[in-house]
Amino acid sequence: MAEQTALADIRSDDDGKTDAAVVRDALGVGVAVGLSGFAFGVTSAGSGLTLLQTCALSLLVFTGASQFALVGALAAGGNPLTAAAGAFFLGVRNAFYGLRLSQLLALPRAVRPFAAQWVIDETTAVALAQPTRRATRIGFAVTGLSLYILWNLTTLLGQLGAQAIGDTAAWGLDAAGPAVFLALLAPMLKTTTERAVAGLAVLLGLGLLPVLPAGVPVLAAALAAPAVLCLEGRRRGTSRGHARVDDASDAEGSAAGGSDAEGEEAR
Template sequence: MERAQEHAPPRPPGPQDPQGAEARGEAAVVRDALGVGVAVGLSGFAFGVTAAGAGLSAGQACALSLLVFTGASQFALVGALAGGAGPFAAAAGALFLGVRNTFYGLRLSQLLRLPRAVRPLAAHWVIDETTAVSLTRKDRRGARIGFTVTGATLYALWNLTTWAGALGARALGDTSAWGLDAAGPAVFLALLAPMLRTGTERAVAGLAVVLGLGLLPVLPAGVPVLAAALAAPAVLGFRAVRGRGSRPGAGRRGRGPEEGGGA
């Protein structure tokens, strides 16, 4: 028996198990999506506390999380209201921050290819976190799983913790002393930072921070957020002008023969 095994021809390597590899890939997507959903969803507690400190009732805070469901915009809205801004100025700043989700939706619509019946519901979950998890997947099925698990986990936890934070705000006393209003923007910046890969993107982000923070003492609440949007056209315009000026022959365009110093 042993001698027969010694002289037996080696077996060709069998094909890899595609179903097993696919199952492992899907499990990894679910694990990552749950991690993002739980980590970010718990910060809804900070929003609930901040909203209560800004004068909103628990019902109003929960309605914002249920119907708006975009963390940075929600924090911008209640922060502007707490700073004394009018409802229209506060809503304008929140709406401006929420516009980015439109561009996310354009990209995700091509990647996910969801049925028409579920697109209106899925649009409510198009936020930073679901977009980030979906775009890490190359296949459509993995992207759909990541989008669904992240959206469902985050939506459920965000709303539950908003409710808990709004009800527990009184027990915390002075909510401004805890600095919880910075939790939402901090999470947003943590998600945004790894995406700043080029010099132009870093310059836009840096100038936006300078404008937003520098104008806080001199402009009404909510307006510095709108002013920070000027960072993108300013940087892009500067680079365009600089690029034209650095082209070979750009400084000599339109010069006549008399300017050349010849006889």
């Protein structure tokens, strides 16, 4: 660990990234994503949650995907326990982020429980992009603070705005949450495997929607990832098997050619 820290410090001198640059990048992410809280506030109001319940979700849960999954399932008439289960499984990924960030940030034990509240997709991405431990801490803290404040503020404003205009479904605002998800997800699908997982998840979710209770299709759609990865692993294994067979055939051909040449020389 000491060697890794020393290497990070050396890399920081070469990189030359200033604290101001880290703060600027972190604020950019915090502000851009924090504005999505408007969509959550509106969606939450459409699902029937009160202002207090909506604000409590943003203050205590503070992970956009899980919040949207919860209120989306409730809006569709799903069982609260099923909706909570879907939100929980989406939030589990943050625990894995925390395992990596705990090594990079190396925060005092007294601070870690508070920092854990900010372990989300955006803070992890900004932290991992930094070259040094100091820059990592600054990026994590600035992204977390700006996003937490703005997300909760826009959640409040979105809920109040939805209450002011009345029926959100009549305005089509119930689609705001899914639209935000698609906008955030689309640029991340860069490989064929990722696109296959997304496509299969959509098919599972839409196909099971008429036959399963609300909220359950979302959980079933999560099976798309292991299914695609399993098929991808088998395909690669088959490709390697064919490659080994071809190599063996080439080797046998070379050996046979060598034997024929030796026979000609003997004659």
